[in-house]
Amino acid sequence: MNGFQQFWQQGDAITRSVAALLLVMSISAWVLIFWKGWLLRRVRSDIARAVPAFWAAADLEAARDQLAAFDRERVLTPLLTAATAQPNSQTLEAHGQRASQLTRRLRDALHAVLTQLQFGQVLLASIGSTAPFIGLFGTVWGIYHALVSISSAGTITIERISGPVGEALVMTAAGLAVAIPAVLAYNIFGKLVGTCEAELEGFAHDLREMQVDRTSDPSTPQGS
Numbered sequence: 001m002n003g004f005q006q007f008w009q010q011g012d013a014i015t016r017s018v019a020a021l022l023l024v025m026s027i028s029a030w031v032l033i034f035w036k037g038w039l040l041r042r043v044r045s046d047i048a049r050a051v052p053a054f055w056a057a058a059d060l061e062a063a064r065d066q067l068a069a070f071d072r073e074r075v076l077t078p079l080l081t082a083a084t085a086q087p088n089s090q091t092l093e094a095h096g097q098r099a100s101q102l103t104r105r106l107r108d109a110l111h112a113v114l115t116q117l118q119f120g121q122v123l124l125a126s127i128g129s130t131a132p133f134i135g136l137f138g139t140v141w142g143i144y145h146a147l148v149s150i151s152s153a154g155t156i157t158i159e160r161i162s163g164p165v166g167e168a169l170v171m172t173a174a175g176l177a178v179a180i181p182a183v184l185a186y187n188i189f190g191k192l193v194g195t196c197e198a199e200l201e202g203f204a205h206d207l208r209e210m211q212v213d214r215t216s217d218p219s220t221p222q223g224s
Contacts, residue, residue: 012145015141015142018135018138019174021134022134025134026178028127029182032120037189040192042072044192044196047075047076050067050069050076051203053070054076060084075196078112079109079200079203082109083105083208087101099208102208103208106204109204110201113200120189121186121190124182124183127179128179129179131175131176131179131182132175132179136171137171138171142171146165146167
């Protein structure tokens with residue numbers, strides 16, 4: 001603690017700004033890591049329970065209720081809404097084949113859900129890629145500032161150099177400490193989002209096939 005206080009007191013405005021920026025980046029990364037880890041775990045659990053419950057229902061209304069009960073993060077419900085929507089007959093959306101309309105609506109709904117799941121990935125990637133360079137900049141500036149202060153004192157010894165330079169090198173270590181968790185989390189979350197995406201695409205495909213079959217079957221009531 002004394003070493004940090006000495007480093008903070010000896011540093012100028014730029015050194016302190018770099019240290020504060022790394023602290024903010026670290027806090028942002030860890031908050032996002034904990035929140036996104038919790039969110040993706042809930043989503044995977046919701047999908048694992050909701051999809052079987054949906055297909056085990058007796059009819060579409062019961063399946064809708066089952067989906068609403070298990071889909072806490074609302075990643076599956078938008079797909080069902082898109083699949084069962086009835087576009088206004090006076091709009092361009094209603095033109096074309098029924099299968100093409102379903103594909104377009106499901107694609108748009110799937111993109112919206114994936115955008116929700118990918119939230120924060122850009123921030124993690126940015127922190128992971130820039131934090132080491134910010135820390136390195138802080139180290140270079142700290143060494144320069146220390147050498148200028150030592151040279152102005154008129155007496156240069158290894159003892160007077162090693163202390164300030166060693167303290168400046170801490171900035172590089174701080175940058176790596178911020179970047180490494182962000183990079184690891186980005187890779188792990190990317191894999192989890194990819195797994196959820198595959199399952200959502202499969203559910204969307206099955207919904208499309210179900211609705212196409214219902215439309216082509218004259219004995220099936222429409223509009224449900």
